[in-house]
Amino acid sequence: MLDFANLVSSLPGGVAQGLIWGIMAIGVYLTYKILDIADLTVDGTMCTGGAVCVMMIINGHSVPVALLCAFLAGMAAGLITGLLHTAMGIQALLAGILTQLSLYSINLKIMGWGSGAGKANQAISVDKYDLVVSSRYLFDGTYPWYKSPILWGAIFCAAIIVILYWFFGTEMGCSIRATGANPNMSRAQGINVNFNKVLGLMLSNGLVALSSGLLAQYQGFIDTNTGRGAIVIGLAAVIIGDVLFSRIFRNFALKLLGVVFGAIIYYLVMQVVLWLKVDSDMLKVLSAAIVAIFLAVPYWKGKYIPVKIKHQPENAEAAVSAGKEGKDNA
Template sequence: MLSSMTGALELGLLYALMALGVYITYRILDFPDLTVDGSFTTGAGVAAILITNGTSPWLASLAAFGAGLAAGAITGLLHTKGKINGLLSGILMMIALYSINLRIMGKPNVSLINVDNVFTSIDPLPLMTIVVVLITLLLVLFFHTDLGLAVRATGDNSRMIRSFGANTDHTTILGVSLSNGLVALSGAMVAQQSGFADISMGIGMIVIGLASVIIGEAILGSRNILIAAVAAVVGSIVYRLVVAFALRAEWLHLKTSDLKLITALIVIVALVLPTARRSWKVRGTARRRTAELGASAAQSANSIQTGGKS
């Protein structure tokens, strides 16, 4: 059980970079980007091909990050310059990346077994802890710069930020590009940890990323950019721990093939619970007010009756 939880923690940190990327588009930019399912595989494929051809694993991971930046930039350009709906832009790029990824990899699956990678000499858990903490801090620092604030303002109120002379097209492209860069880096790390890159490994990543963000916000909230970024990381870890527990719970009779079903159920619960909690809170407040008004009315009636008798 302990080894299973340790493995889940490692996976949570590996996918935390992807969760941070999804957080940028869906929460900061309010941009429904489905490029994620393709750019995750792009990062894995680029890293795998470069590593198997003798490139340093760290340089290969950096190249994967660059490939993700490029994919995100194209999605941003389709939306801002091509005037294509944001959701459709992501779908088109995701479809295009399937063929591009096959071109990059040359075949559906590239093995990284018996090949040196970033985890060869360092255990994934401490290494990914350092990487995730460092990238989270850099991301938070970036979003406190003038450019980062412009990106945040674009998602909050693009009309207002345009009135101040900012180019919202540029900030949107930058945000989507940075998001997919982190997603691709996550894909590169996952490929090196698992020992292979597969053409289908990115399918459903956007749902997992959203689940991580939603779970994290339900636990920690999103009062400021630091807490929101940390929440995305925590959500990724909690999601993996919940999945590991669900798969090991014999009374649930679940199999590995049920992973997508588990993911969907986790997202549904994470979405419904906050709404239900708010509804219960509103109803409780309404009941208390009704009781207070009833007590006040009864007290007033008693006062009138007492005054009438005197």
């Protein structure tokens, strides 16, 4: 029998993971929605950030410094993808695949730093290091409330949304948005389109790597499979947030908040799926199905839900008379 109490007890973990992955989803939003680029680099960056963060902490550096280095490592990966795309003329999708492929080997070397050989995983214990977030803080009542990963996940998400809202209101941020909306017109207005694409990819992958650093601390380890399918989760969060909140969240900051809510909803759905005892081997299929359904919703709405059209005059004479009446009334 299904135990409802087990489902309730697992929901806080879903919220915490949703907030952490929400940062990653914001990074995906920057490329997918703003730059109009499907960037597959994130599958590799999602491991790189965690690997850098874990190894920095293990080697005696503070957690803030480790997270900063993870962010910079992600930006470096985005820089490579951007240069492959802009300087070498490689399509953005293929450039992301090439960088992602390269990062697999780099991630092995990062996790095996100092051992002389690559490692596929690396663990980090909350008992030994003072981590920012950890699943132990969530489920072990001996830790104070301010250690809650839900609290810190919300703080990180809020800070990132505020910073991005400010940045994309600047001249540089507006030029990036213009580049994604219409690159030809932006180029005609004197905007350096290639530079903006590279910068957007760097910011996106930096956020993905930062999310990975937090995720590695939360789950207590990082391995080469951490980023596998990350782009699907990121797209799921973006699409869910867009479908459910686009009508009420019109402001740019609220749209980013909707992406975070989308990630939380995604992980809550995953918790329900696990509670229903669905085969865990099928989770990737379910993830793809969720994304496909939410991607199809706007198409189904446009095709099957009639759009209300304002009443129009039946003929030209009626249109002219209606115009005259309006002018006379004015």
